[in-house]
Structures are given as C-alpha cells and as structure tokens.
Amino acid sequence: MQRQYVCPKCGGTQYDSDQFQATGGNFAKIFNVQNKRFITITCTQCGYTELYRSQTSTGMNVLDFLLS
Template sequence: MYSRPNYDDYTLAELFDALHSVDKEEYPENHQGIKDALARRQGSEFKCVKCGFGGYQTSDIYVSLSREESIMDVESGKFFSVSCIECGYTEFYRRQASIAGAMMDLFIR
C-alpha cells in the first residue's frame, strides 16, 4: 500500500526538487501536497495577486538595458522575479546594480 510522504519534513530545496520532478498528472495529490508544504514553509509574506496562493519561487535575471550593452555583451539590468507556484503568475523587481558589479562584468568577459 502506498503512503504519501510527509512533506513537512522536507527542506525547501527538497520541496522544490520534488515539485519539479513529481508527475502531476499521475500523482496530483502529491503535487498539491508539495505546493501546500511550500506555502506553509514560506509563511504568509507572499500571496499571489492572481490566485491568492501562498507559495512562490524566486529567480535572478540579468538583461542588457541598451543596444550598446547588448553589443558589448554587458548586462547592467539586474532583476529578480517572484513566481506563484500555483498559477505561474510572475512579477519582476529591479535590483540596484553596483558600480563594482558593472566593472567586474566588463573585465570578466
């Protein structure tokens, strides 16, 4: 007999790994259990404006803000995204770029 894992014992990294690897068509209750455990673990600091779910995932994004930067292969635009793990709605926020970081980008490339 199959028993569902206790996702509350998982770390955040393990929960995200499980979320991306579980087959949600074959195991919909496990997929939902993982999302619910993520929302509980992350607390109430995030509520999706589209669906109201409390689980999210973040990423860093680096982009060229001008044609010249694109030609020089420099990315001075630094953003982070917050994506709802239920519906996928994503918001982008600009990070302040440091002068040192921009200089490092020029010398590393």
C-alpha cells in the same frame, strides 16, 4: 518585518524567488554587459511571475565587462 506573499492572480501563498540579468542600452548590447538586474517572484500554484528591478553596483558592471 516580513510580509506574507499573496498571488494577485489566484490567491496562492507559496512562491519561488530567483533573479536574472539583462543588457540595457546600445553600449551594453555591443559589449554584452548585463547591467540590469531583476528579481522574480513566481507563484508555485499558477505560475504567475512578477519582476522587480534590483540595484547593480558599478564594480560588478566593470567586472562583467572585463570578463566578457
């Protein structure tokens, strides 16, 4: 079941979705391990953006560490 998006700021119904990763904690900052992942939903009418935390796998965190 898919829900229709409605912007809480302007009431717009069109959006763009993207994702980004960030570091969290001192160990992750020292070794530049991006172990936090977020999904963004941005209203195309007014630009209001919501962030949602996404799960990261241990395997991807190890791979990110090895490639840094």
